[in-house]
Amino acid sequence: MNGTTPAAIHSSAIVNGLSVDVEDWFQVGAFENVIERSDWDGLKTRVEDNVSRIIDLFDAADVKATFFTLGWIAERHPALIRRIADAGHEVASHGYDHARVFTFDQPAFGADLAKAQAILQDACGQPVTGYRAPSFSIDQRNTWAFAELAEQGYIYSSSVAPITHDHYGWREAPRFAFRPLSWSDMIEIPVTTAILGGKRVAAGGGGFFRVLPYAFSRWAIRQVNSRDERPAVFYFHPWEIDPDQPRVPNAPLRSKLRHYTGLEQMAGKLSDLANEFAWGRMNEVAAREAARAGQFFVDVADKDVAA
Template sequence: MDNRSTVFSALTVDVEDYFHVAAFERNIAAADWDKMPVRVEKNTNQLLDLFDTHQAKATFFMLGWVAERFPELVREIHRRGHEVASHGYNHAKATSQSPDDFLQDVSRAKSLLEDIAGTAVTGYRAPSFSIGKQNEWAFSALKQAGYQYSSSTYPVKHDLYGTPDWPQQPYLRSEGIWECPMPVLTMLGRQLPIAGGGYFRLLPYWLTRRLISRYVSQKDIPYMFYCHPWEIDPEQPRIADAPLKSRFRHYVNLGKMEAKIGCLLQDFNWRSVSQVYQPYFNR
């Protein structure tokens, strides 16, 4: 018997490799990425098979760097009925770029992905949720580049990102682009991050399931989950000279992640961002 909720939630994957992550940017220069053992193709295909097993559809926010080197991976994602979206080209944080550089990056990624997939790319997610009060100009750039929506903000307090006083629901910004923030659950006056990533790997699954179930039952706005292909890869090379905090965040419970995602896919119903948020986009 299928006991899953009848509500559809948005499943998202930020398609990047282990050496692209911001936590290791001081240890691995972008100029050295091509020298690193690449594992993103294998891991992403593994996620695709897992999603197929549970009849789940997702949005894959593709890094342009990955798409350029593995165009067949982009086509396979599209062929299996998932949404191809943009994660920018170089995995540079929006906060580290000038407006012109940001526009060039997101435009390049969008054009590349559309050429490979043969379909329109309407969604974007900033690396490390790096759009906030200091760079709201990024939304104008996204609109200029032709995107319809962004999923680049996380209304929590975090040492690396977060817009805790920004909206928690999808909203149409004055620049003309929809922002779909990551979900939080307010408990005891605190906004808890429940969208996936490292928190999902760290917490026991029963607790995460309970928090997501509470969100789905109490909120009239969609739930969204995110993960990365490298998170299901406990055999990935270790970056030994990275800071201890960064290594803990990156490597904690990698060996348990695939099974936990499988449980999540079984317990909830999943579709792409464009499908789940379509009622908002059509307003």
């Protein structure tokens, strides 16, 4: 950092959104076709130790974050959720058991939201007003999800990946915070993308952060902060700092490569990231972005997009 202290850098920097999608190693989308939900309770959980390590890492960097947490996890580890809140971090919803939003109809999605929120609020003792869809699974197919979120009192969502990807993505969505509903102040804050060669590229964390050199993430976040003058939104999972987690032998090779590559280096890279940039909770980012959020209304009846 050329002799400049992190405090000096952070004092004048845009505050980015730091987030953790709290799910265990057996609950990820990569393994959803080889590990049944009915088997989850028989598997050894590692989420408590991993989240504790993350809290310690954040404490060392003096940053606060948002933990988008599965209701399933909070139901079984309520003391962990309380520790997250007591450490000054935001507890937000990741749904109940990592079912993708496009697998629901609107009433079923509403029930999932309400169930997860009740469990999380009971565990943390605070209102839960933020949501992230499992696997960024809100897109042009299920824009009715925004209406359900707003009706249940959510202030913001961070559920859209405005790119093309084989597992998720809504290429036409805005890159930065937008209001999806004409009748609600709720905002959507998409995960970060950068512009490379005139095209959007994923740059908000997860597997891309593990696999690519750290220099790429540094470049991308600086681009968003400096050129776009907007906060970046970064996410990762507790299992990504756990190279000793169990292996899933019958998973497809592609899924194994995505899931296990770069685990050994992840904690060190996260520490560098936490210390190099200014970070805060997603609800704080949402409060600041609300004044700048553009309108990108979606017709929840016809499921068409209207700019």
